[in-house]
Amino acid sequence: MTESRTTTAAPGAPAGENPPLLEVSGVTKSFGGGRRRLTALDGVDVRLGRGETLGLVGESGCGKSTLARVLLGLERPDAGTVRYDGVDPFALRGKELLNWRRRVQMVFQDPFASLNARMSAADLISEPWRTHPDVVPDAKAREKRIRELLSLVGLRDGDAHRYPNEFSGGQRQRIGIARALALDPDLIVCDEPVSALDLSVQAQVLNVLSELQSRLGVAYVFISHDLSVVRYIADRVTVMYLGKVIEHGETEDVFDRPQHPYTAALMSAAPVLDASRAAHDQEIQLKGEIPSPFDIPSGCRFRTRCWRAQDTCATEAPPLVVRPSEGAGDDHTALCHFPLEARSAWA
Amino acid sequence: MTTTSATDPALDVEGLCVDLSTASGTVRAVDGVSFSVRRGRTLALLGESGCGKSMTALSVVGLLDPAAEVTGGAVRVRGEDTLRLSAAERRKLAGPVLSIVFQDALTALNPVQPVGRQIGEPFRIHRGLSRREAREKAIELMTRVGIPEPRQRAKSYPHQFSGGMRQRLLIAMAVALDPDVLIADEPTTALDVTVQAQIMRLLRDLQDERDMAVVLITHDLAVVAQRADDVAVMYAGTVVEQGTVREVFSAPRHPYTRGLLDSVPEDAERGQPLPAVPGSPPELSAVPSGCVFQARCPLVRERCVSERPVLRATGDARSAACHFSEELARD
Numbered sequence: 001m002t003e004s005r006t007t008t009a010a011p012g013a014p015a016g017e018n019p020p021l022l023e024v025s026g027v028t029k030s031f032g033g034g035r036r037r038l039t040a041l042d043g044v045d046v047r048l049g050r051g052e053t054l055g056l057v058g059e060s061g062c063g064k065s066t067l068a069r070v071l072l073g074l075e076r077p078d079a080g081t082v083r084y085d086g087v088d089p090f091a092l093r094g095k096e097l098l099n100w101r102r103r104v105q106m107v108f109q110d111p112f113a114s115l116n117a118r119m120s121a122a123d124l125i126s127e128p129w130r131t132h133p134d135v136v137p138d139a140k141a142r143e144k145r146i147r148e149l150l151s152l153v154g155l156r157d158g159d160a161h162r163y164p165n166e167f168s169g170g171q172r173q174r175i176g177i178a179r180a181l182a183l184d185p186d187l188i189v190c191d192e193p194v195s196a197l198d199l200s201v202q203a204q205v206l207n208v209l210s211e212l213q214s215r216l217g218v219a220y221v222f223i224s225h226d227l228s229v230v231r232y233i234a235d236r237v238t239v240m241y242l243g244k245v246i247e248h249g250e251t252e253d254v255f256d257r258p259q260h261p262y263t264a265a266l267m268s269a270a271p272v273l274d275a276s277r278a279a280h281d282q283e284i285q286l287k288g289e290i291p292s293p294f295d296i297p298s299g300c301r302f303r304t305r306c307w308r309a310q311d312t313c314a315t316e317a318p319p320l321v322v323r324p325s326e327g328a329g330d331d332h333t334a335l336c337h338f339p340l341e342a343r344s345a346w347a
Numbered sequence: 348m349t350t351t352s353a354t355d356p357a358l359d360v361e362g363l364c365v366d367l368s369t370a371s372g373t374v375r376a377v378d379g380v381s382f383s384v385r386r387g388r389t390l391a392l393l394g395e396s397g398c399g400k401s402m403t404a405l406s407v408v409g410l411l412d413p414a415a416e417v418t419g420g421a422v423r424v425r426g427e428d429t430l431r432l433s434a435a436e437r438r439k440l441a442g443p444v445l446s447i448v449f450q451d452a453l454t455a456l457n458p459v460q461p462v463g464r465q466i467g468e469p470f471r472i473h474r475g476l477s478r479r480e481a482r483e484k485a486i487e488l489m490t491r492v493g494i495p496e497p498r499q500r501a502k503s504y505p506h507q508f509s510g511g512m513r514q515r516l517l518i519a520m521a522v523a524l525d526p527d528v529l530i531a532d533e534p535t536t537a538l539d540v541t542v543q544a545q546i547m548r549l550l551r552d553l554q555d556e557r558d559m560a561v562v563l564i565t566h567d568l569a570v571v572a573q574r575a576d577d578v579a580v581m582y583a584g585t586v587v588e589q590g591t592v593r594e595v596f597s598a599p600r601h602p603y604t605r606g607l608l609d610s611v612p613e614d615a616e617r618g619q620p621l622p623a624v625p626g627s628p629p630e631l632s633a634v635p636s637g638c639v640f641q642a643r644c645p646l647v648r649e650r651c652v653s654e655r656p657v658l659r660a661t662g663d664a665r666s667a668a669c670h671f672s673e674e675l676a677r678d
């Protein structure tokens with residue numbers, strides 16, 4: 001990040017002249033047609049620099065997994081653009097597409113379902129090289145690289161020839177991470193990478209992820225429903241609700257001064273360990289549950305559950321509210337007619 | 348049945364042992380677990396997967412898998428040891444005395460029966476109400492747990508409800524006969540955060556209203572902090588620490604409890620490594636003979652390998668199973 005930066009009204013204003021690692025703007029994706037048309041993403045903007053972590057937060061059905069699939073090039077958006085270093089992956093073909101795929105990898109949620117039980121750790125880690133032999137062309141170098149990757153994620157040389165059933169959940173997730181690293185990606189999309197793990201093991205895997213970032217400079221899109229994990233790992237947070245980004249900003253800004261009532265409610269709903277902190281925040285209880293994505297409310301899509309909603313919220317789409325970051329970095333944006341002023345407004 | 352006074356525990360579990368038959372032999376899944384809970388109080392059984400917390404809950408309500416067997420201990424409600432009762436006698440307790448809410452409401456509900464009939468069933472079985480009376484009771488309960496348009500919705504099937512609504516239905520069924528003790532086995536784990544908060548609030552309101560004792564089975568420290576009065580921390584089939592949540596969480600006396608609390612990223616500084624507990628819990632077939640936590644413990648020494656520590660008092664109404672809990676007290 002450069003020190004002096006120009007402030008523009010666009011969410012995620014550019015911090016330098018070079019295009020960011022990832023820039024997604026106005027991405028829309030629908031499935032089905034007619035009355036069974038489901039809009040999973042509706043004009044989503046995301047921006048991420050090299051070596052940074054973006055936390056993606058939202059409840060089921062908010063579109064975060066569809067967005068992950070778009071970022072991985074697995075789902076072509078209906079509208080909007082996706083750019084990696086200024087390049088549109090959906091315009092690539094053949095060899096160029098193959099080379100691009102190498103740069104974006106994924107770590108899955110369930111380390112029990114995502115590893116082939118008949119392959120050893122070494123097989124699993126080296127499998128990506130079958131598709132991308134150029135990354136490590138030499139067989140000897142491959143042996144060495146497998147050992148390096150194992151040690152990077154905190155496993156031992158001897159683990160190379162063991163099979164998934166001989167590993168615990170945390171160790172399997174380490175194999176999943178090593179496998180994602182095998183192609184030297186610029187970006188790893190982590191979809192709930194620690195939520196299937198026990199708490200004492202969760203911390204180990206989070207430590208592996210942050211250490212890898214500082215050593216290798218890999219960027220993460222970190223999808224999680226666990227706010228305390230996101231707060232710990234992410235530089236920036238994007239909150240989604242029913243296919244729209246409803247709030248975005250630097251982690252501190254979003255957590256300490258949420259603007260959107262939904263973000264505030266999410267934070268208030270998540271139980272916290274520190275009883276003194278819980279006592280300060282009055283619990284916000286939202287009405288009802290997330291509406292069906294087949295039947296998205298008019299105006300502001302959150303209004304059916306919002307305690308601040310007024311007539312305008314049903315008739316007009318909410319405006320983008322832009323507040324400069326309290327620190328350095330991205331502007332703090334929200335889509336709301338009646339954004340929360342400061343923490344005191346709801347605490 | 349004898350009646351109990353207000354200060355007697357509604358549920359008293361003592362020295363519970365459960366053995367589990369696996370392909371590679373019999374393993375001990377629950378090893379001498381004791382706890383008790385009074386009406387109006389909430390006890391959390393806290394632990395990670397495989398620690399025996401769910402097995403303990405299922406033993407208490409008599410719903411253990413046939414591969415598991417209770418091999419020792421006592422489970423007392425209303426002054427009787429339910430482990431000594433016949434199956435028919437135990438069934439009489441299921442509902443009016445003990446009941447359970449499961450994590451996965453979709454598998455816990457009958458998919459081919461309208462929900463109104465399922466919720467009314469306890470009234471037909473235990474109170475001999477007519478079909479029509481039971482339906483009215485079911486609609487009353489559905490109203491109470493916050494199902495909109497309960498009269499129409501009583502005719503719907505479980506798959507026609509959202510996850511949160513299904514959990515409400517399950518809770519309605521569990522509290523139908525006003526049990527003394529409600530066991531909630533990870534009741535909100537499968538739900539979104541905002542819905543989780545609603546379900547937790549509902550459980551608390553029902554507990555206050557009906558003066559129930561609640562046993563909350565969870566792996567979530569924050570849920571325990573917010574919801575429970577007392578906590579029993581389980582590891583590898585044993586209780587390693589117990590006491591009031593306030594005392595145990597503010598000054599843990601077992602290194603495992605302390606490790607768990609430290610692993611929560613809530614107050615962690617970004618960029619600073621989290622203090623993780625190394626390794627992972629032992630397989631049930633390979634629980635060491637000394638202290639169950641020895642392989643991961645920062646305080647481990649010879650005595651921990653040779654001698655299993657027993658729960659001993661570390662203060663008023665709290666205890667820990669560690670030879671060296673005083674060292675934690677000093678930090």
